[in-house]
Amino acid sequence: MVSKALAKYIRSLHQRKYRQxxxxxxxxGAKSVLxxxxxxxxxxxxxxxxxFAPQLASPRHPPVQLATEDELTQLGTxxxxxxxxxxxxxxxxxxxxxxxxxxxxxxxxxxVADPGNLGTLxxxxxxxxxxxxxxxxxxxxxxxxxxxxxxxxxxxxVPVWADVDLAAWLSSLPAGxxxxxxxxxxxxxxxxxxxxxxxxxxxxESHGLSPDVAARLTRRLHIxxxxxxxxxxxxxxxxxxxxxxxxxxxx
Amino acid sequence: MVSKALAKYIRSLHQRKYRQxxxxxxxxGAKSVLxxxxxxxxxxxxxxxxxFAPQLASPRHPPVQLATEDELTQLGTxxxxxxxxxxxxxxxxxxxxxxxxxxxxxxxxxxVADPGNLGTLxxxxxxxxxxxxxxxxxxxxxxxxxxxxxxxxxxxxVPVWADVDLAAWLSSLPAGxxxxxxxxxxxxxxxxxxxxxxxxxxxxESHGLSPDVAARLTRRLHIxxxxxxxxxxxxxxxxxxxxxxxxxxxx
Numbered sequence: 001m002v003s004k005a006l007a008k009y010i011r012s013l014h015q016r017k018y019r020q021x022x023x024x025x026x027x028x029g030a031k032s033v034l035x036x037x038x039x040x041x042x043x044x045x046x047x048x049x050x051x052f053a054p055q056l057a058s059p060r061h062p063p064v065q066l067a068t069e070d071e072l073t074q075l076g077t078x079x080x081x082x083x084x085x086x087x088x089x090x091x092x093x094x095x096x097x098x099x100x101x102x103x104x105x106x107x108x109x110x111x112v113a114d115p116g117n118l119g120t121l122x123x124x125x126x127x128x129x130x131x132x133x134x135x136x137x138x139x140x141x142x143x144x145x146x147x148x149x150x151x152x153x154x155x156x157x158v159p160v161w162a163d164v165d166l167a168a169w170l171s172s173l174p175a176g177x178x179x180x181x182x183x184x185x186x187x188x189x190x191x192x193x194x195x196x197x198x199x200x201x202x203x204x205e206s207h208g209l210s211p212d213v214a215a216r217l218t219r220r221l222h223i224x225x226x227x228x229x230x231x232x233x234x235x236x237x238x239x240x241x242x243x244x245x246x247x248x249x250x251x
Numbered sequence: 252m253v254s255k256a257l258a259k260y261i262r263s264l265h266q267r268k269y270r271q272x273x274x275x276x277x278x279x280g281a282k283s284v285l286x287x288x289x290x291x292x293x294x295x296x297x298x299x300x301x302x303f304a305p306q307l308a309s310p311r312h313p314p315v316q317l318a319t320e321d322e323l324t325q326l327g328t329x330x331x332x333x334x335x336x337x338x339x340x341x342x343x344x345x346x347x348x349x350x351x352x353x354x355x356x357x358x359x360x361x362x363v364a365d366p367g368n369l370g371t372l373x374x375x376x377x378x379x380x381x382x383x384x385x386x387x388x389x390x391x392x393x394x395x396x397x398x399x400x401x402x403x404x405x406x407x408x409v410p411v412w413a414d415v416d417l418a419a420w421l422s423s424l425p426a427g428x429x430x431x432x433x434x435x436x437x438x439x440x441x442x443x444x445x446x447x448x449x450x451x452x453x454x455x456e457s458h459g460l461s462p463d464v465a466a467r468l469t470r471r472l473h474i475x476x477x478x479x480x481x482x483x484x485x486x487x488x489x490x491x492x493x494x495x496x497x498x499x500x501x502x
Contacts, residue, residue, distance in 0.1 A: 128477030226379030241489040
């Protein structure tokens with residue numbers, strides 16, 4: 001039986017305002033909670049069904065509180081949750097600037113508003129071993145439950161820097177750092193020999209890069225259509241994936 | 252004012268069962284409805300706000316019925332719809348087998364259950380100019396409103412074949428047709444010189460390819476991680492995008 005106070009606290013974390021106020025977020029479902037326990041993140045509360053609880057016992061984490069599937073489903077945001085739910089401390093952000101590692105590629109997102117897209121991009125950063133993802137002020141909250149779920153465990157492995165003034169940050173980078181972005185008028189990525197160092201900036205789903213950010217690009221990249229292809233654009237995570245594969249194929 | 256009978260009909264099309272019974276589906280929002288009118292699809296009903304209606308007038312389509320934003324939002328599945336909604340005839344499917352065009356690449360989806368992913372893959376097929384997308388029996392309905400929206404107009408340009416017994420169809424293809432699928436143990440796509448001909452099969456979000464389908468692959472493809480990358484897998488649309496870029500970069 002989950003206490004009323006805890007239930008109220010958990011439900012408050014569906015909202016960004018309370019996630020920020022409490023510096024905490026939810027991780028839901030079997031797979032994500034197992035990924036969580038393999039990460040270095042600090043767990044505040046761990047709830048699981050009696051059937052799933054034995055998989056979660058660990059001296060590093062608070063004891064598992066038992067809950068029914070109905071309780072987990074009612075407390076969380078998933079359509080059904082038959083396994084587990086955790087309340088997790090938001091990790092402290094390290095300062096952004098000194099952490100841009102030399103010779104590595106950082107992903108930056110400009111107004112990516114859909115939490116599912118943001119999570120998919122986070123997962124992609126995890127696949128390519130990127131040192132982090134920089135988020136502009138109007139991006140979705142990375143700790144939105146949908147973003148956490150779509151990240152498939154990247155939330156515990158790849159740092160994010162949220163609410164960054166992207167144009168100002170890009171301007172502050174040392175000269176010589178490559179700043180890349182997708183552009184229909186850009187250079188064909190198949191003809192370049194890209195190296196994974198610098199910053200790859202992806203724009204919003206509906207409006208692309210904001211003008212202030214676009215002005216900071218040092219190179220515009222174009223993904224070629226197939227012959228006869230007619231779609232006007234690609235999904236933002238899909239574009240980022242193709243670009244990252246083109247960066248890393250030469251490394 | 253939308254009649255009660257039409258409102259009931261439109262709302263029934265939120266459900267797959269009624270979309271199938273009526274061989275019709277919904278297209279919602281400004282961008283998708285404009286794409287629709289540029290396609291060859293047959294429109295049954297066209298509803299729009301007084302402000303948006305003038306953009307839709309065309310002798311080829313039924314006259315626009317005016318509706319308020321509230322009405323459109325209540326009738327449809329979008330969170331808000333301030334522009335237009337259409338009821339569209341599902342296009343007749345041509346027989347699948349004789350249409351596998353020689354020297355072209357077809358995308359096949361095996362149990363891709365999420366309509367958003369399915370729509371994003373459809374859009375990707377449109378970007379690469381693929382001749383069509385083959386869907387296994389347990390895929391999401393391509394005419395689910397979320398799939399239609401995520402396809403970004405591909406619903407009007409790229410044919411789909413739904414409810415196909417994928418293993419049987421792959422077995423029926425002439426010998427010599429390449430059947431490709433993603434596999435962590437497959438050949439590194441960066442080392443191959445892939446040509447866009449044959450069938451690329453993508454598996455379900457959670458279980459990959461079903462064994463019957465996997466048994467029909469003639470080549471397994473592996474997308475390399477970046478150095479230090481730790482994600483176990485990639486989103487299905489993201490994987491398909493990277494593979495398609497690798498197929499078309501040599502063409």
